[in-house]
Amino acid sequence: xxxxxxxxxxxxxxxxxxxxxxxxxxxxxxxxxxxxxxxxxxxxxxxxxxxxxxxxxxxxxxxxxxxxxxxxxxxxxxxxxxxxxxxxxxxxxxxxxxxxxxxxxxxxxxxxxxxxxxxxxxxxxxxxxxxxxxxxxxxxxxxxxxxxxxxxxxxxxxxxxxxxxxxxxxxxxxxxxxxxxxxxxxxxxxxxxxxxxxxxxxxxxxxxxxxxxxxxxxxxxxxxxxxxxxxxxxxxxxxxxxxxxxxxxxxxxxxxxxxxxxxxxxxxxxxxxxxxxxxxxxxxxxxxxxxxxxxxxxxxxxxxxxxxxxxxxxxxxx
Amino acid sequence: xxxxxxxxxxxxxxxxxxxxxxxxxxxxxxxxxxxxxxxxxxxxxxxxxxxxxxxxxxxxxxxxxxxxxxxxxxxxxxxxxxxxxxxxxxxxxxxxxxxxxxxxxxxxxxxxxxxxxxxxxxxxxxxxxxxxxxxxxxxxxxxxxxxxxxxxxxxxxxxxxxxxxxxxxxxxxxxxxxxxxxxxxxxxxxxxxxxxxxxxxxxxxxxxxxxxxxxxxxxxxxxxxxxxxxxxxxxxxxxxxxxxx
Numbered sequence: 420x421x422x423x424x425x426x427x428x429x430x431x432x433x434x435x436x437x438x439x440x441x442x443x444x445x446x447x448x449x450x451x452x453x454x455x456x457x458x459x460x461x462x463x464x465x466x467x468x469x470x471x472x473x474x475x476x477x478x479x480x481x482x483x484x485x486x487x488x489x490x491x492x493x494x495x496x497x498x499x500x501x502x503x504x505x506x507x508x509x510x511x512x513x514x515x516x517x518x519x520x521x522x523x524x525x526x527x528x529x530x531x532x533x534x535x536x537x538x539x540x541x542x543x544x545x546x547x548x549x550x551x552x553x554x555x556x557x558x559x560x561x562x563x564x565x566x567x568x569x570x571x572x573x574x575x576x577x578x579x580x581x582x583x584x585x586x587x588x589x590x591x592x593x594x595x596x597x598x599x600x601x602x603x604x605x606x607x608x609x610x611x612x613x614x615x616x617x618x619x620x621x622x623x624x625x626x627x628x629x630x631x632x633x634x635x636x637x638x639x640x641x642x643x644x645x646x647x648x649x650x651x652x653x654x655x656x657x658x659x660x661x662x663x664x665x666x667x668x669x670x671x672x673x674x675x676x677x678x679x680x681x682x683x684x685x686x687x688x689x690x691x692x693x694x695x696x697x698x699x700x701x702x703x704x705x706x707x708x709x710x711x712x713x714x715x716x717x718x719x720x721x722x723x724x725x726x727x728x729x730x731x732x733x734x735x736x737x
Numbered sequence: 738x739x740x741x742x743x744x745x746x747x748x749x750x751x752x753x754x755x756x757x758x759x760x761x762x763x764x765x766x767x768x769x770x771x772x773x774x775x776x777x778x779x780x781x782x783x784x785x786x787x788x789x790x791x792x793x794x795x796x797x798x799x800x801x802x803x804x805x806x807x808x809x810x811x812x813x814x815x816x817x818x819x820x821x822x823x824x825x826x827x828x829x830x831x832x833x834x835x836x837x838x839x840x841x842x843x844x845x846x847x848x849x850x851x852x853x854x855x856x857x858x859x860x861x862x863x864x865x866x867x868x869x870x871x872x873x874x875x876x877x878x879x880x881x882x883x884x885x886x887x888x889x890x891x892x893x894x895x896x897x898x899x900x901x902x903x904x905x906x907x908x909x910x911x912x913x914x915x916x917x918x919x920x921x922x923x924x925x926x927x928x929x930x931x932x933x934x935x936x937x938x939x940x941x942x943x944x945x946x947x948x949x950x951x952x953x954x955x956x957x958x959x960x961x962x963x964x965x966x967x968x969x970x971x972x973x974x975x976x977x978x979x980x981x982x
Binding site for chain 2: 429434486487489490493512513514515517518519520521522524525526528529530531532533534546548550551552553554555556557558559560561562563564600601602603604605606607608609612614615616617619620644662663668669670676677687688691697698700701711712713714715716717718719720721724725728729732733736
């Protein structure tokens with residue numbers, strides 16, 4: 420089985436979600452080719468993909484591919500699938516990977532399943548489990564076309580180092596100008612922070628924090644844990660925090676190892692964005708807050724008293 | 738401007754999720770259906786754009802007759818006419834093929850829909866429609882403005898946003914905060930009753946996947962409550978029991 424993995428990078432560094440995709444592919448096949456785009460990624464990053472199971476890395480090092488233009492990426496991936504003879508494309512179900520994979524599926528007459536959470540079952544046909552109803556259920560789905568595309572849900576595959584090595588080859592995509600009909604004129608990205616969708620630990624605050632001026636203690640706790648910060652919808656609606664921190668059904672959906680909700684009552688729309696988290700801690704002064712029903716660990720208490728103590732206890736336990 | 742808004746007919750967010758018929762069908766009993774929340778945002782923005790510069794809004798749903806109340810609600814919010822593709826949707830490819838088949842010669846300037854449905858969360862239909870029609874597709878779109886023949890928008894990326902420009906026509910998968918949700922008023926509800934709702938039989942759209950079985954996640958254990966004066970216990974549990982810090 421020949422697998423192509425589309426690898427995304429952020430400022431030249433391969434994204435964790437893409438390492439998950441490479442590890443996922445390596446668990447299925449020994450014939451794994453990774454495909455990276457843009458000329459702003461280091462050779463060492465590309466070679467490093469071998470450690471996670473890629474045997475070969477194709478590098479489409481066109482400067483125009485430094486930005487994630489969906490159509491152009493879909494064309495390059497399709498050409499790479501053709502040149503490698505890949506039967507399967509694996510990629511992260513990210514804000515870029517998901518829309519790109521949809522176009523690749525049409526170009527290649529492929530079956531596409533998104534939000535994949537487990538390795539395929541190939542005992543009879545080719546079946547995968549995917550998350551549906553915003554993490555409240557799963558569907559087992561058969562991919563019926565010869566070519567298959569799997570968009571892997573974040574944190575669903577374990578990144579394991581296998582210690583292999585990959586050769587890196589240039590890949591000439593020969594793109595026409597029409598692939599760049601959509602032009603990215605500006606990118607406004609938080610830097611130096613743990614990115615919320617990829618975070619292993621998320622610390623989120625809600626209306627119980629009373630105002631944006633009180634977010635320092637959330638950030639301090641997050642910093643101590645190496646976590647990303649999030650918030651509930653009312654908090655981003657009131658512009659206490661930026662929209663990209665809004666966790667919930669219509670915001671960012673997260674699936675970290677640990678989600679800490681502080682001063683968030685647990686409206687069903689918020690729960691829909693976090694219910695794939697492996698462990699949930701809820702801190703709320705209202706013992707009737709519905710979030711406690713979804714939590715693994717709970718503390719009934721005033722956030723302004725509990726959170727600084729918790730930060731201190733974590734610091735002391737290191 | 739001629740706008741097509743594609744909507745899904747999905748269980749209300751608060752619905753209890755369960756399955757029937759040997760876990761092969763969603764149990765619809767007692768479930769309230771709504772316009773997909775992301776699609777609602779797309780429709781609301783379409784209404785705002787029409788208010789600004791005129792034009793028309795066609796709303797489209799791929800679904801059986803039971804989706805018509807949802808389609809009527811979209812008409813009450815401000816769509817001018819509706820198309821229902823008379824079929825039970827099977828997967829993203831099927832839905833995208835049906836949308837593309839309707840849109841291919843209709844001359845829409847904008848094809849808007851939600852970034853994903855809230856039942857299957859596929860998030861694939863807008864990209865597939867774009868590819869099938871040979872149009873650019875952008876998702877997830879957070880703001881959208883039209884200046885002449887150019888759409889200016891912002892797209893959410895991990896930890897930030899991109900500003901993008903594209904010539905019309907194109908396809909967008911939308912999400913908040915692109916517009917304020919619109920609640921139908923009485924006048925809208927009354928006028929929706931007489932607006933055209935055209936039922937079209939499906940083309941021979943094929944599926945690329947086959948659903949085998951639904952599955953519920955394992956039941957969650959009870960929450961462990963920890964005394965607020967003993968946060969060290971929480972740290973201990975996270976470290977040694979959950980092994981997450």
